[in-house]
Amino acid sequence: xxxxxxxxxxxxxxxxxxxxxxxxxxxxxxxxxxxxxxxxxxxxxxxxxxxxxxxxxxxxxxxxxxxxxxxxxxxxxxxxxxxxxxxxxxxxxxxxxxxxxxxxxxxxxxxxxxxxxxxxxxxxxxxxxxxxxxxxxxxxxxxxxxxxxxxxxxxxxxxxxxxxxxxxxxxxxxxxxxxxxxxxxxxxxxxxxxxxxxxxxxxxxxxxxxxxxxxxxxxxxxxxxxxxxxxxxxxxxxxxxxxxxxxxxxxxxxxxxxxxxxxxxxxxxxxxxxxxxxxxxxxxxxxxxxxxxxxxxxxxxxxxxxxxxxxxxxxxxxxxxxxxxxxxxxxxxxxxxxxxxxxxxxxxxxxxxxxxxxxxxxxxxxxxxx
Numbered sequence: 001x002x003x004x005x006x007x008x009x010x011x012x013x014x015x016x017x018x019x020x021x022x023x024x025x026x027x028x029x030x031x032x033x034x035x036x037x038x039x040x041x042x043x044x045x046x047x048x049x050x051x052x053x054x055x056x057x058x059x060x061x062x063x064x065x066x067x068x069x070x071x072x073x074x075x076x077x078x079x080x081x082x083x084x085x086x087x088x089x090x091x092x093x094x095x096x097x098x099x100x101x102x103x104x105x106x107x108x109x110x111x112x113x114x115x116x117x118x119x120x121x122x123x124x125x126x127x128x129x130x131x132x133x134x135x136x137x138x139x140x141x142x143x144x145x146x147x148x149x150x151x152x153x154x155x156x157x158x159x160x161x162x163x164x165x166x167x168x169x170x171x172x173x174x175x176x177x178x179x180x181x182x183x184x185x186x187x188x189x190x191x192x193x194x195x196x197x198x199x200x201x202x203x204x205x206x207x208x209x210x211x212x213x214x215x216x217x218x219x220x221x222x223x224x225x226x227x228x229x230x231x232x233x234x235x236x237x238x239x240x241x242x243x244x245x246x247x248x249x250x251x252x253x254x255x256x257x258x259x260x261x262x263x264x265x266x267x268x269x270x271x272x273x274x275x276x277x278x279x280x281x282x283x284x285x286x287x288x289x290x291x292x293x294x295x296x297x298x299x300x301x302x303x304x305x306x307x308x309x310x311x312x313x314x315x316x317x318x319x320x321x322x323x324x325x326x327x328x329x330x331x332x333x334x335x336x337x338x339x340x341x342x343x344x345x346x347x348x349x350x351x352x353x354x355x356x357x358x359x360x361x362x363x364x365x366x367x368x369x370x
Contacts, residue, residue: 015088024074026067028089035059058148063089065122065156070096072118076111085332099328105178112174119160126153167197169225190233197226238362239323247323247358248340248348254279255288257307261296264288264306275337275351278310284339284346286310314339319347327355
């Protein structure tokens, strides 16, 4: 089992909210229940109902440790003013969606080490518990006593050590990047750490072919994670120091709530705009995206009103907001358009397609400059 901390959160589709820990929403993905069902069947075939219960309880305890691991990252990041959007439990582990990793290398090291430190603390507490009960039966077949605690101790040690491997997206990769950032520019440090991570992925893949196929899966996970982290840092570097003012769309069409969908169809076919702010009395009261328009046409026809199918939730941004933060908001808000204001007045709009175009332009200019 693996765990990782990402700035880019997984989709919350097919996820259910379990509750809140320290003010952070904790979700579980539907596939996690498939894991429990599969493990229950596997254990049940080997030892009947008691073994199935044992396996499921053990996995739940282990994922409880994963949640605490992620909470360690989240609470440490909170000390440096970084919010955690949520924690999601997946079959491969847990993901804490931090707004970002700290730019200060010392802070990044502390945030990265917080998770494995929690696992080591849990292992130490389990060791003390077992040591304090020398008469406790430690049979691995005992589903509720020593065997389960021993296995939980060992796996917490494994989680701590595995996550300290110097490869993205594990915590050790972030520690390595932070250490390199003391001596070089952050982008170069990220590329170097990502390269080391991908070399480690090749080694893990080779070992998987020789000994254990599971290592091949881990190698793919490390390779993809290293590439994603390098790409994310590249984008952040390209957008550094650029504000929303430089990506603003100022020539755009708007709709009114009482407009017919037929009018939205006309505007769509006349130009390239796919998302429309809906304005009433000078205020943006909604957004009609292309999927909303198509749904409206399918369900009610082109004479239905915009109000009936627009999104009431409007994401707003100030014109001088840094573009890297705007990009993160667009990625996580589940929307494709932000309404941009200046001094409380509508100044323009920005969407994900426009930001991607700006990133490609900035990348081309940087390559030309050398």
